[in-house]
Amino acid sequence: MTTPYDAASIVILEGLDAVRMRPAMYVGxxxxxxxxxxxxxxxxxALDEALAGHASHITVTVDAAGRWTVDDDxxxxxxxxxxxxxxxxxxxxxxxxxxxxxxxxxxxxxxxxHGVGLxxxxxxxxxxxxxxxxxxxxxxxxxxxGKLAGAFGRAExxxxxxxxxxxxxxxxxxxxxxxxERADPQAVERWLRSQSWLTSGLTCTLTVAGVGADxxxxxxxxxxxxxxxxxxxxxxxQEFVHPTPIVVHASAGEGPEVDAALLWTRAFAExxxxxxNHVHTPLGGAHADGFRAAVGHALTRYARDARLLDAEGxxxxxxxxxxxxxxxxxxxxxxxxxxxxxxxxxxTKTRLLDPAAGRAVEDAVGTALSAWxxxxxxxxxAIVGRAIEASRARxxxxxxxxxxRYERVxxxxxxxxxxxxxxxRSKNWHTSADWITNAGLxxxxxxxxxxxxxxxxxxxxxxxxxxxxxxxxxxxxxxxxDLTPEMVALSRTRLDEVVQGDVYEIxxxxxxxxxxxxxxxxxxxxxxxxxxxxxFRVLKPGGQFVVGQWVPFSAVDGPWMFQVVKKKQPLFxxxxxxxxxxxxxxxxxxxxxxxxxxxxxxxxxNWIATWETxxxxxxxxxxxxNHCPAExxxxxxxxISATGxxxxxxxxxxxxxxxxx
Amino acid sequence: xxxxxxxxxxxxxxxxxxxALTCEHLEACFRDEASAxxxxxxxxxxxxxxxxxxxxRALREFGEQHACNAKGSLDLLMRAREPLTGRTMGSTVExxxxxxxxxAGDTETxxxxxxxxxxxxxxxxxxxxxxxxxxxxxxxxxxxxxxPAAAEPKPEGS
Numbered sequence: 001m002t003t004p005y006d007a008a009s010i011v012i013l014e015g016l017d018a019v020r021m022r023p024a025m026y027v028g029x030x031x032x033x034x035x036x037x038x039x040x041x042x043x044x045x046a047l048d049e050a051l052a053g054h055a056s057h058i059t060v061t062v063d064a065a066g067r068w069t070v071d072d073d074x075x076x077x078x079x080x081x082x083x084x085x086x087x088x089x090x091x092x093x094x095x096x097x098x099x100x101x102x103x104x105x106x107x108x109x110x111x112x113x114h115g116v117g118l119x120x121x122x123x124x125x126x127x128x129x130x131x132x133x134x135x136x137x138x139x140x141x142x143x144x145x146g147k148l149a150g151a152f153g154r155a156e157x158x159x160x161x162x163x164x165x166x167x168x169x170x171x172x173x174x175x176x177x178x179x180x181e182r183a184d185p186q187a188v189e190r191w192l193r194s195q196s197w198l199t200s201g202l203t204c205t206l207t208v209a210g211v212g213a214d215x216x217x218x219x220x221x222x223x224x225x226x227x228x229x230x231x232x233x234x235x236x237x238q239e240f241v242h243p244t245p246i247v248v249h250a251s252a253g254e255g256p257e258v259d260a261a262l263l264w265t266r267a268f269a270e271x272x273x274x275x276x277n278h279v280h281t282p283l284g285g286a287h288a289d290g291f292r293a294a295v296g297h298a299l300t301r302y303a304r305d306a307r308l309l310d311a312e313g314x315x316x317x318x319x320x321x322x323x324x325x326x327x328x329x330x331x332x333x334x335x336x337x338x339x340x341x342x343x344x345x346x347x348t349k350t351r352l353l354d355p356a357a358g359r360a361v362e363d364a365v366g367t368a369l370s371a372w373x374x375x376x377x378x379x380x381x382a383i384v385g386r387a388i389e390a391s392r393a394r395x396x397x398x399x400x401x402x403x404x405r406y407e408r409v410x411x412x413x414x415x416x417x418x419x420x421x422x423x424x425r426s427k428n429w430h431t432s433a434d435w436i437t438n439a440g441l442x443x444x445x446x447x448x449x450x451x452x453x454x455x456x457x458x459x460x461x462x463x464x465x466x467x468x469x470x471x472x473x474x475x476x477x478x479x480x481x482d483l484t485p486e487m488v489a490l491s492r493t494r495l496d497e498v499v500q501g502d503v504y505e506i507x508x509x510x511x512x513x514x515x516x517x518x519x520x521x522x523x524x525x526x527x528x529x530x531x532x533x534x535x536f537r538v539l540k541p542g543g544q545f546v547v548g549q550w551v552p553f554s555a556v557d558g559p560w561m562f563q564v565v566k567k568k569q570p571l572f573x574x575x576x577x578x579x580x581x582x583x584x585x586x587x588x589x590x591x592x593x594x595x596x597x598x599x600x601x602x603x604x605x606n607w608i609a610t611w612e613t614x615x616x617x618x619x620x621x622x623x624x625x626n627h628c629p630a631e632x633x634x635x636x637x638x639x640i641s642a643t644g645x646x647x648x649x650x651x652x653x654x655x656x657x658x659x660x661x
Numbered sequence: 662x663x664x665x666x667x668x669x670x671x672x673x674x675x676x677x678x679x680x681a682l683t684c685e686h687l688e689a690c691f692r693d694e695a696s697a698x699x700x701x702x703x704x705x706x707x708x709x710x711x712x713x714x715x716x717x718r719a720l721r722e723f724g725e726q727h728a729c730n731a732k733g734s735l736d737l738l739m740r741a742r743e744p745l746t747g748r749t750m751g752s753t754v755e756x757x758x759x760x761x762x763x764x765a766g767d768t769e770t771x772x773x774x775x776x777x778x779x780x781x782x783x784x785x786x787x788x789x790x791x792x793x794x795x796x797x798x799x800x801x802x803x804x805x806x807x808x809p810a811a812a813e814p815k816p817e818g819s
Contacts, residue, residue: 289714296712324712358714526784555795562792566785573784575792619710 019123023177026120033642037185038124040191040642041117042070042169047195047278048200055166060192061207066182067127071168076134079154090128090152092142093122118169122146124178125171133164145174159169163622173358175637187642189219190281196221196279197230198259198336227334231261234273235332238265241386242379246372250364256339256357258364260291263332269609269618270328275336276344276352282644283626285345285352287337290361295331296324298369303384306377306629322387325615329390334607337361372412389422394614418524418571422463422484429464429490433607435520435600435650437466441548444596445517448546455514460503460535461521465491467548468517475515481506503531511540519548523565523574532588542661545590548654551578557636564624567617568608581655588659597653604646622646679741686746691734698727757804764801771797 006341017024027037049055055074062068078088099549100150122128128143130152141152173182185208203222210216223229228245241264251257274281274288281288297634300322303309309322337357345351373380444469451457454476459468462480464487468589471478480491480498484535488500501507516535522528535545552558552575560574574580578595625638625646637649679683701724708717735744743750743759746766750756771794778787 104786286714289712289717291709292712293714294712325710327712355714362714526782553797555792558792559789559796562789573788575788577795612683616707616710620706623706 019120020177023120023124027124030178030181032181032183034177035178035181036187036642038121038171038173039070039183039188040070041121042068042171043188043191043195044279045118045169045462046070046072046074046167047199047202049167050195050199050648056201057203057205058192058195059205059207060188062183062185062188062209064209064211065172067170068183069168069170071166073164073166076132077130077164077169079132079134079139087139087152088277089132090148093118093130093141093143094146094148095119095130121169121171122591125176126176127170127172128564129168129170131168131170133166133168146510158368164520166216178621190643192219192235193221194230194273194275194280195278197223197226197233198275199332200224200226202256204246227259227336229262230273230334231263231332234271235263238267238330238332240265241330241382242376246369248365248368250360250368252360254340256287256337256360258361259334259336260361260365260368260639261334262295262365262369264386265330265332267330267332267609268611268613268615269605270330270615271332272328273334274352275334276342276357277338278336278342280643281344281350281352282642283345286354286356286358287335287352290358291335291365292324292328294362294364294366294369295359296322296327297326298366298373299384299387302373302380303388306380306384308381308384309388322384322391323616325619326387326390326394329615330386335361337364358447390615392622393611418483422482423485424607429487430466431606432610434602435550435652436464438600441600441652441654442466443599444598444652445519445546445548446472446474448544448594448596448654448656449515450544450656451475451515456512457515457517458506458508458513458538459491459495460506460516460518460531462491462495462498463487465494465498467519469494471517479513503534506534506538508538510537512538513543514540515544517546520550522547522549522581523524523576524569524571526573528574528576528584529587532584536588536590536659539659541659543659545585545658546654546656546658547581547585548652549576549577549581550652551581553635553651556634557632560624560628560632560636564621567621567624568610568613570612578653579586581653585657586654589660591660592656592658594656596651596656597651600650600652601647602650604648663725677741678737683737684741687734687738687741691738691744694727694731694734698724698731700724703726757807760802761804764797764804 006435010104023030027034027041029037043058043060045158046058049072050058055072057073059071060069077092080088082088082091084091110648122143123146125143126145128146130141130143132139138155139153140155142149142598185206189206193207196202196204203220205218205220207218208214208216225232226247230245233244245261245263248258248260248262272284272288272289272291274284276285276287300417303322337352337360339354339357339360343353345353373383426427428469433442447470449455449471451471451474453474456477457468457471457475459465459478459480462468462482465480468478468491477497478495480488480495481501481503482488482491482498483500483502488498492498499507504519516539518535522531525531539545552561555577558575558577562572563571565575576584582593604621608621613621614647622644625640625648628636639647641647678687701720703722705717705724708714708720738744739751742748743756743763746759746762748755748759748762750759771790775787775790775794778784778790
């Protein structure tokens with residue numbers, strides 16, 4: 001049973017002064033992420049009422065000016081006098097470290113920033129209003145830039161909803177601090193949707209006012225499916241390996257309470273979404289580590305006991321060995337831990353530090369998953385088969401990197417590796433990265449054309465043919481060349497003719513084409529001088545070569561980009577800088593070089609969700625962004641959202657050069 | 662006691678370290694500890710991803726210890742020479758001069774390494790060496806731009 005939530009529950013630890021001076025210290029940023037943190041803080045207070053069993057509905061609205069209102073039907077803040085002589089709500093929103101969450105009792109497992117949250121929201125808002133419904137009345141207060149305007153007190157007049165209880169907070173983030181940045185309503189929607197799954201009996205409603213071309217909308221979330229429903233929703237339209245999520249629930253005395261749902265899919269990326277006391281921890285931590293350990297050990301143990309591993313390598317390959325990252329491949333999972341006094345890295349709670357939580361999760365998930373695997377042998381075999389497949393792909397990726405070695409001038413590249421990789425990638429080529437079909441980038445290629453209307457153009461390493469097709473309407477005929485039969489078939493839908501062949505020995509006579517185009521291939525080819533010379537050879541005198549390539553922003557981000565790209569693509573062999581591309585073209589004899597730059601934002605989580613990128617590398621790529629050296633950050637723009645999603649800004653350069661007439 | 666007087670005291674009490682085989686051993690020890698620190702941190706992350714949190718914790722803690730030990734070796738080498746270039750070190754002016762020398766010499770080293778890798782057919786490793794050479798050149802330029810400020814005499818009492 002909880003103790004009363006009243007004036008005696010409130011403890012003042014220190015005053016509020018520094019928040020407006022150093023906002024990023026409290027909410028992490030003075031950009032959109034900081035505004036989002038304000039919204040989350042208010043939501044978290046409402047959620048804490050729900051988790052304490054006193055609220056069942058959270059209503060959120062945002063108006064066209066960016067003013068947020070969060071209303072819950074909980075108990076309402078206590079309105080009596082605090083020992084400091086002021087009404088409790090006034091203390092709660094104007095004193096740092098004031099709240100009931102510092103004492104056991106009023107809230108069992110609170111989230112939020114613990115007494116910093118609501119005060120920060122007030123301090124960082126141009127306008128802040130608080131309404132408390134409690135004890136048959138309404139109390140209201142209004143603050144401007146953190147200063148109380150008037151007095152906090154009971155509203156006069158007859159109240160039509162005298163029996164209502166709850167708390168309503170309305171605030172407008174201060175444009176002087178956040179520069180007019182706004183929280184993304186879709187991120188708030190994701191938060192509310194998550195909480196409705198994690199909190200039994202909670203209904204959440206979000207109403208967003210129309211702004212510009214975006215129409216007004218309202219959504220409502222309520223579910224009794226719990227974490228299983230959450231996992232199924234996260235998996236979306238992916239093909240499932242087993243029909244229903246595996247559900248874990250464990251609670252032991254005062255220890256952490258663990259809820260989890262696991263659903264293996266045929267996708268490549270793992271998607272583990274973790275919460276501690278309903279706070280999303282995008283960087284994981286002890287609970288996520290415990291989860292991974294449990295999954296890896298449970299699958300390995302089951303595979304060994306059920307004799308599903310090729311332990312001797314009898315099929316002419318290396319012995320099977322599932323590691324944790326193989327076991328996690330394609331797994332969509334939700335992990336929710338509720339515990340007393342969790343310790344986090346940083347005020348915004350992105351990473352859990354408590355080893356005890358890791359052990360509790362490992363025990364709970366390991367025990368439940370092992371039991372489930374034994375009880376469902378058919379599904380278990382499919383899941384273990386998926387992990388073995390991942391482990392073999394990991395080994396194949398390592399071999400691809402090794403076999404891409406170009407052993408001296410007279411030796412040839414192992415083309416099977418390229419055929420195999422791009423053959424597999426052709427299945428989802430256009431959705432595997434944003435740059436492939438980006439209209440602006442493609443437009444720079446076709447738009448560079450200085451050829452006659454009847455010109456014949458060769459698209460070298462044409463892939464799906466989109467680059468060649470960008471010349472459509474500007475030239476007479478477009479021919480494709482690609483090594484991979486699957487890509488040849490794909491590009492035939494766009495180009496006039498497609499030939500299967502090799503860029504090192506282009507199967508056309510000298511001086512055949514008026515133009516050649518190519519994009520994002522030279523970094524995969526050992527000795528790129530040779531294909532560029534081949535292109536020069538097949539061009540007619542005066543012919544134009546248009547080639548697009550992403551390049552590092554400077555010498556400073558080059559080694560970092562090398563690591564990112566090499567981990568994504570084992571065939572990556574040339575970290576081509578702008579100077580290298582210029583030297584490559586000049587070295588082959590091209591003249592009249594002109595360039596156009598294009599900055600394009602790439603969704604990194606999508607870009608790395610491919611067959612050729614093993615799970616370990618996907619983690620390491622995210623680490624490279626999350627722990628990027630400051631010097632690199634200063635020259636290379638990228639964004640990591642509050643949910644951990646990464647978007648990278650790529651510097652593309654489209655080069656146009658000519659074979660001398 | 663200042664670093665200069667530290668070195669002076671060491672000269673009177675002990676043979677010159679920079680002439681001794683011990684200096685080479687100390688430099689090797691520095692390289693070993695610095696390498697082990699990086700490896701342990703790298704391996705710890707792999708262990709974490711592979712679902713071995715206890716192993717990860719142990720490796721991470723070893724890495725922290727190795728990094729601390731590398732600094733310990735560097736402290737002792739202060740009496741002799743900077744291990745990458747053989748120059749004196751101690752004050753920021755000396756340290757920056759040593760790093761500039763390292764970057765200048767190392768850019769050439771990386772270029773040579775890149776050529777060898779390319780000749781031996783390891784295009785990706787050649788490209789890695791070349792990328793590092795470019796970065797080190799950029800670092801040398803940045804330090805050169807800062808060096809006059811670092812070389813400014815400090816006010817008395819600082």
